[in-house]
Amino acid sequence: MLMQRFYFYRDLYDTMEAIKLDSDAGNLIQQQNCFGSALPADCPLFFGPHTMACMETVWASVGCLPAGTEHPPKLSTADFNTLSVLTYTDLEAHMTSIKSDADTGTDAAQLKCFGIALPTDCPTYGGPHTADCLKVMWGLVGCLPAGNEYPDKLSTADFDSLAAKDYRSAYGDMEKIKTDADGGDLIQQQNCFGIALPGDCPTYNGPHSNACLKTIWGAVGCLPAGDEYPDKLTSAQQAVLSALTYRLVF
Structure with a gap:
């Protein structure tokens, strides 16, 4: 009877162990059976140690960026280890918490x-962004509310x-408008x-420039004979005018 119980135990243990071994080999059905979730192909081991490829896959899956x-890849050896x-569940939860904190507006996260x-005004990286957020971006790149592609327009x-x-x-779309404008593109x-x-x-x-x-x-309709014609200004006066925005000159 004792021997029968031993074999029954071994049969039961071996059956469960086969589920675990198949899970570690990448069998998605057995991963569901064993761990309750199917793992990414780069993460075959639920308990780790996880490879760099696995950790990068989880990082991307929660919505964080390279x-x-x-x-x-930017972690210290100690932090990576x-x-x-x-x-796998704890690793995913750790990275998800970073993403959640980032979406609530925490600069460090x-x-x-x-x-x-x-x-x-831009709490979420992925959007959708509000009008206030887009207007903040517009100002940061150096474009003006007078511009034809100001968000409100x-x-x-x-x-x-x-x-x-x-x-x-x-x-980047707004920055390109500004870059092209600075490059002489009249439409931009x-x-x-x-x-x-x-x-x-x-x-x-x-x-x-002086030109x-x-x-x-x-x-604006002034003449070279005028006392404040640019060529007649001192270097200091020219420098002051030169630093103004286009609309504020003269």
Whole structure:
């Protein structure tokens, strides 16, 4: 009878052990049976130690980015080893908590997760972003409310498309408008500043060249004979004018 009980125990143990071994080999059904969840292909071991590839997969799955300061390849050896021996559930929970804190507006968590601290009006990296958030971005890149593509002036479709992008993508779209405007693109100058600049004045914010100052002088209707014609100004006076935005010169 004792021997029969032993064999029954071994049969039961072996059956359960086979489930565990199949789970560790990547069998998704057996992972569900053993752990209650199917693991990513890069994470075959529920109890670890987890590989770099596994930890990067979990990091991405919770919504954090490679730019984040706690992206697994950026961790110290000690921190990596500490995380790698967590269970898969605990590892996922740790990274999820970083993402949750980032989405509630914690600068430190945003740096860890996204690699960037977001403006107060932009609490979520992934969007959708509010009009206030988009207007903050617009100002940060150096464009003006007078610009034709100021968020409040966009069509509903264009606004929704921009708002749905992640923070870097939306910011990047606006930054390109500003860069192209500074490069002399007249359409983008209208979009960014609400005005197309003369060829001698490629940048709205300056510093402006003497040629630009003279062009503006003529554009407002003043003459070279005037006492404040740019060529007649002192170097200090020219420097003050040069540093003004285009609309504030003269």
